[in-house]
Amino acid sequence: YQRRVRGSMLPWLNCGENVLLEVKNTKFKKENGALFVTINRVVWTHVNNPSTPAVQYEYSQIKAQRISPDSAPKVRLQLVLHDDTTVTFHFNNPVAELQKAERERVKELLVQLLQKNKTNNAKEEPSKKKLTKELEIKQKILQGSEEMFIMYKTLVSGGIISAEDFWTIPKAAELLSAEQDLQQPSGITSAFMSEARPEVDGCNSIQYNLTPDIIQSIFHTYPMIKRRHQEMVPDKITEKDFWTKFFQSQYFHKDKSNASNGAKNDLFLNLAVEDEETYLQKLLMCERDPLLDLSESNNSKSEGFGVMQFDNCSAGSKPLVRKYNHHSFMICQNFSKTDLNNQKPADLVKREQLKEITKHTDLEKISTQSSVPLNLSKSRTTGADIGVTHVSSGKARQALEKTKAEIKNFTLAKMHECISSQNAFHAMQEITNSISSNHQSKLPKPGTNLMEEIRLCYLNASQILCHFWMCFPVTNSTLEEKANRMAESIQKYKSTTLQHTMNKLPSKDTRFLKHLSDQLDLALFTHEQWTLRKGKR
16 A cells, blocks of 8 residues: 655655655644655644644664554554654544554565665665775774875865865875785674564565675684585575574574475585585594693693593583584684785794793793804805815915015005195095085075975876876776876866976975876876877777
């Protein structure tokens, strides 16, 4: 039962909003009026002022609805908001038999609309959380780096490039990736399946609300389900039918005594057995670590010492403990990021653990002698490869005497042409001062503030140019669109930021930005030539 009302009669309707149901004979706080159910909200208007809503609540504000019992003298519908406040409407149609019928129509329509709103919110919630977390990381980067903040303000706020392009430039992308790596990934809650609790829709059927986060949690907890999903969806079965069969399967109800029948058509019939076999194989492959397993240290114990053993464990608790161990084991296996190819051997790991536990630095002797090891790249040059057996003792004695005689008779040649060290020092000092003064007079430097602005100009332009040159060679439409976008950004940067900085500098200091201007001109020339070649094809 739906009744649509023209928008001209109800000026409070928004654009695109339709009235699905209207009930005229309703009271709110003992005042007569009309109740409207639209696609976005519930509205009640007073009988004397129908053009202005007296009460209106969007479906996101409503938590539940209640109805009065059949034995009650009045037919009422109560809306419970998220802040636990209640709003009650009284249906007072002159025909008593129609009061309950009108309330039931409103109630059934609200059940559908509230469920639809809840489902849409559940789908949007993961993306909102991810977007909020990403914005927090970006805000943290901009607040922690003044240079990145100035760059963002110049490029993004100045309208040169978009925010998406800014966070893909090399410097920003590197900081963003490093900050994201520091974020600890969220684990799987033990009650994640309770979030997908079934709800009765009033038609003798049960509906599960699955979000992407719940599906990923199921895949992490049950790898066999993920494998079967990849095999079946969407080639052999739809996504909806797959999860319907999953919740109907014995695999989902394997811990319940009253497991569902229909095993012949069960897609997950053998998954529980395969899961158990995989778990047992992994347990057999794992070696017990005596440093972690307390039961291994209980070999020799006397009365009053050691670890107590409870052999008389109840039979009912063993499956429960086994289930918890299996659940934890599968989650740890799926969340493990260790590269098995780079993993150290087990014996080496045990030696390192044992050495770490038994080694105490405070009990070691303090070494007073510090020596530097000598690493010889070429031992031949040090005389290590020269053997004394190749030279006789007589020749060695003659060579030694000859060397002594040459040292004794050594004299400095052309002694009269040398100058004293003091005169040489003064001469070098005068030459250095003269070169320095001439260089400063020819190439004066701008002020500190202008130098910093010039440096930021080069930094910002280098990021845009890097973006531009990464598009070449242009092999697809995405790179083509990006190249055109970056060319426009380069033209904007040259005509705004660079020109503004050059106007600040004295005419003699504009040479500091000439190299940057040439780089931008080269990029624009390359884009122009590429556009011409593309037009000729």
